[in-house]
Amino acid sequence: MKISLIQPPVRDFYQTPHRHSALGCFSVQKILETAGHEVKFYNFPVWQKQVSTPPLPTELYYLKPFLIPGENGPVSWFHQRKHFGPSFEDCARVALKNNPDMIMISCFAWSYAEEAASMARAIRRQAPGIPIEVGGAGPSVNPGWFKGSGLFDRVRTGQAEINLKDFPGVREDSQPVTPIVSPVEESFHGKPQFTTMLTRGCTARCSFCANYLTLGREFRKTAADTIIKMLSDYGVEEFHLDMEDDNLLVDPDYFTDFLERFHRRFPAATLSAENGLDYQKLSLSLAGKLIDWGFVKFNLSMASADSEILAKQKRSSRLDHLSQLLIFFNDRKIPVITYFICGLQGDTVDSVCRNMGFLAGQHTEIGISPFYAVPGLPGFEHPGTGNQPESPVLYCGSSVYPWNGNLTTAQLITAFRLCRLINLLKSPATEQWKELTDRIITEDKLYTTTGKGQKKTLLEVPHMDNEMTRKVLQYFK
Template sequence: MKVAILNHPFTDFYSSPKRMNCGALYYLGEIVKPHTYCAFDLVRNKKKEIRIPNSLRYLSEYTASDKTNYSFFQKYYKFGDAGLLDPDKFVAEEFDCVLVTTFAFCYFEGLKELIEYIRKFYRKPIIVGGSGVSSNPGYYLDNLDIDFAVKGPAELSLCKILDSIEEGREVDYKGVFSKEKRTASDNCADYSFKPYVFLRGDTLMLQLTRGCPKDCAYCSIKLNSGDVYRKSPTDLLESALQTRRLDGAKVYRINFEDDNLTYDWEYFENVMEILKKNVGSFTFSFENGVDFTTLDERKIYKLIESGISQWNLSLTSVNYDTLKNSKRNYILELYDSIMNIIEKYNLPVITYFISGLIGDKSDNILATILYLAGKRTALGISSFYPVPNTKAVLGLKEEIVPELAKGSSFYKWGDVSTKKLITLFMLSRFVNSIKTVTVKEWMDFSVKIFKKNADFYITGAMSDKTALSKTGILVSIINEDIYYCCKVGEEYIFRKRDLDDQIIKRFFFSIKNDIIIKNSGGEVISGEIWSGLWEKAYRS
């Protein structure tokens, strides 16, 4: 049986290497064997600016051109294109079945575009699977012209579906939904899987574990991979690495895509030994975040010794009630103790937290921002996005529309308004911008700032984004508001953003009175710096 395996285009303000990665196509190709397959990467590096969809037009007022590095999103994009699939060539291949993988419910519209395009010239079975489908397979069947929606791991049912189609038998397996048969998924079924190993240039992407025994209310891992923590056999990882033709002279960057790789420390240590043996020189990071509750001083030192290049920590919130409601069972003091150890070493840190969880308050989110401002870490704010059938949305009465379920949509799913969500997002970026500058760089900074009506401006050839950002920070702190930068003629104008006044007032009061900001080098940025710079810079 001959199978076409495709990804699909999607739209958003931004993308990431993971979203543009075609490795999943070839991973699925290994799963469907002995059936033959051909992979079609319809995302590639194709990126096109498009208009913001009508459903997101409420964001347009925030997308003004801004030359600082703490700006809001300014352009909306389409990544990939269904038109990359040539109809004549595709039909000539005489595929018996099409398999489309989709990684997020919020990108449903891009999948719909692809399915409608394919159905113009192809009428044989189409199977759709992946994380997006696993969250709500019925939605996909109700709104797409497809034959099967697969919930859960592909290893459990994909080959069985293909065998049944080939032999003309009824497709009747757990986790496989069709127009005629809506079955219950068995995510807890025992299954094994191969390690995900994808090499592009000097970057090696790995995913070696699946499932999660934890009970975080907003997480969708269980819908796709189950609640049992599973590990791919290490001998299969070694075999996969040996087939990749790795260059012993290169220093590779390894990106672990796992959500809980350090959950089993003995397994992780075995993985690192295999990587040392087969990859040679490398650094690594956990781009999806590492669970800091699994760490201690000995393990932190071991990770540093092994070549970790950046810490990606997941905090969620500093508020106890928010953590409790989200089923994040730890206390803030544990994060403090881990950070006290990590801060001893000169490595970048990003701490992720969630803004706008159902039941959360803007005061709690601001408290998290102010708390992290005083830590040697960048702030990784993520606006809450609802995933169907997770515990966090069980009481949600409003329909979850895919376009609004993106983190970048800043939609009001709980008690925090869109304007407040964007204000908190902008403050996080503002703090991060401050953190990138050393005390010496601030002291050496020189600029002449003038005022015109309600705006501030500078003249001359200052086109450097870093300098414009420093100026914007200075104007913002002295005037206790967030100012963005646009160019009008030969002048760079700094204008006040229309954000939530109460949050802005509390933020600037805090950083001027009782909250310190610690930069990425661990230096404290004090209030005396701002006042001294303003006295030298401002020209009334």
């Protein structure tokens, strides 16, 4: 069977290379090709780097007061939602060009469900009779929405290794984890870049995490030598490998065995784990080994500095250990981004300020992740009922929807800008932005810039929470 496998264009305020590594699609492609099918994969979000600017959807009109046209500079927020990839009609023409027998559409997050539906509509207009299936994390967490659209002949949920077992030619005893390596469009400091997932599933039960709804809680591993062989087949010795696993340190013995083998085979390669490492499972001795084996940067997940909030999320903390790790990395000149989640149940302006204040005093860049609901998480099981909105676009992190009702959209955006300000104040670039930072610190108000060169203008950011700003700036006075 000839199959066109599609990652549709996405609409969002931003994108990063690892978000569109399409590891799930590569898994599907490998499973189906092993079963004897001819699969052509189209990763449209990175297709020829096409970007357009569609109108803001009506569901996001509440963001209009916060969008500053032409905003730029180091404390900016987003100012324009974008369409990454060709038009849906052009994508349909490309995917149908080779006369496939079936279309399979990937929806890697519920927040992009509308894009999957738009892709299906475009295909229906051009080839009304062709079978269309959809799968991925989006259908896995809310299959009823996709079934109710009437656009898809089949909605596949859960991990591909299981949900494709009824596909013609796929063996019942196929391996529980499909080994995958994906080349990334953008280079890493001039070197080729690849991404992979060594494992699937996570045994932790953090209440804010929805990955188990697609990948399950059983921790499953690929054979280290298989991934190394796949990398060797590319014929490149000096490259960067990003590991996108949910929790690499669930089995540290497996992880260290892989890294030892990897470094022995590719001594000039470098490593990172962009999806983050659980700092509580990362000892100082293991951190040193990771650096020796090629890690050149670290993303760490703090979630929150508030132990009571974390307890409600079924998560713990060891802030003293985190501080020791950050000193350790700083001494070795290894850059670190430490992430916290803003808007968790129980969060307040004060708890968010404490998160920022704690990280402001550490040797780390701050990463902020606005909390966003996912259908199936506790309290968000039934989109479109009660107080739960149905529109998928609201479930995107960049939509900063006030899910738990404890922080407003204005406060979430204020916190985002303040994290950028703290990063600026701690960086060598602060001198070239001295006029901006002095104005902010003097007036306890957030300012930003528009324009460039002689046309650069400083202006106060409207609708921000000045009290939150004042509390955070106390750490710098």
